[in-house]
Amino acid sequence: MANIRKSNFTGEWFKLTDNVIETPYYVAKLNPDGSMESLFDKELSREWANGDFNKLKLYVDCPGNYDAWDILPNYREKQVELAVKSPLALLESDGESVTFTVTLATEKSDWEMKIRFFRRSRGIEVESNVNWNEKHKLAKMEFNCNILTRKAVCDTSAGFIERATHRNTTWEQARFEACHHKWCDMSESGGGIALVNDGKYGVGFLENSMSLSLLRATERPDVTSDIGEHSFCYMIVPHEGDAVNAGINKLALQYNTPLIKADCEWSLPTCEPLYLQAVKRSEDGKMIVLRLSEQDGKRGQIKLPQKVKLLNMLEDIEGETDIIEYKPFEIITIGI
Numbered sequence: 001m002a003n004i005r006k007s008n009f010t011g012e013w014f015k016l017t018d019n020v021i022e023t024p025y026y027v028a029k030l031n032p033d034g035s036m037e038s039l040f041d042k043e044l045s046r047e048w049a050n051g052d053f054n055k056l057k058l059y060v061d062c063p064g065n066y067d068a069w070d071i072l073p074n075y076r077e078k079q080v081e082l083a084v085k086s087p088l089a090l091l092e093s094d095g096e097s098v099t100f101t102v103t104l105a106t107e108k109s110d111w112e113m114k115i116r117f118f119r120r121s122r123g124i125e126v127e128s129n130v131n132w133n134e135k136h137k138l139a140k141m142e143f144n145c146n147i148l149t150r151k152a153v154c155d156t157s158a159g160f161i162e163r164a165t166h167r168n169t170t171w172e173q174a175r176f177e178a179c180h181h182k183w184c185d186m187s188e189s190g191g192g193i194a195l196v197n198d199g200k201y202g203v204g205f206l207e208n209s210m211s212l213s214l215l216r217a218t219e220r221p222d223v224t225s226d227i228g229e230h231s232f233c234y235m236i237v238p239h240e241g242d243a244v245n246a247g248i249n250k251l252a253l254q255y256n257t258p259l260i261k262a263d264c265e266w267s268l269p270t271c272e273p274l275y276l277q278a279v280k281r282s283e284d285g286k287m288i289v290l291r292l293s294e295q296d297g298k299r300g301q302i303k304l305p306q307k308v309k310l311l312n313m314l315e316d317i318e319g320e321t322d323i324i325e326y327k328p329f330e331i332i333t334i335g336i
Helices: 170-174 248-256
Strands: 015-017 020-022 026-030 036-041 049-060 083-093 097-105 110-118 124-132 137-145 151-156 159-164 183-187 191-197 202-206 209-216 228-240 275-281 288-293 300-311 317-326 331-335
Touching (some): 049 209, 183 202, 183 248, 191 209, 191 248, 228 248
Antiparallel strands (some): 026 036, 036 049, 097 110, 110 124, 151 159, 151 183, 275 288, 288 331
């Protein structure tokens, strides 16, 4: 990432003393294994870490009959020790970011982490490059946060859903692992922490902790399942307010969707606050079809500079308008 980014900034923007780094946003104390003993937010004047934070943990994972499908609720009972093969060290820095590297290992696998702080972003990126050769193991990254809440938020393909962080009922006990797409978040009224990822869809919540499921090593139906090289990233994003007002969904979309050139053109300006889900030529070739979605749980309307056709999912024309009225989590298809 650092090799493809060009910066003209040449000033000193971070301070490093031993394993304590100070950036424009944070003062972070890093441990030799890449975990954070402290993450103090300078803008919000608060500590975010409360125990193991960005801590990689490896568990014995033997779910029984449905090897590749299930995770048992007692997976935490047996933990596998991870050795620090190469302790935390400064790797590189430039005008936009500073990167640390650390390598952890078992007898069979190596796990390199690159922890990246930015000059102009509140996000802290963690890049993992793994040589994975385990059997019946579950790798999780755990975050014990200095946050008091009874619920967490997980995004879906075009919205979000709330998840309980407690185990008061049997239903909630069964939801020790939940699914999400691009981000999850745990917040108080004054602020919280989001985890934005590029392809890891399992997460667990318990009281003030989030645990992101990274890799498994099942044997059925495929004895070589997940064996080999893996590269993936996630970003830790402390923020003010809740996830919606902090713009976490938009950040996660940008993190996961690079700019690409479409095979069609249209003259409409941005449709914000709606999200552009897809662009295509209509099946009959007479229109450009835009699929929009409301993903923040809000309602309102957008005034367009020209009239567009309102379509259903099958691209049948249902009307014409220059005002798009939207409801929470609604999917809208228009033709130009």
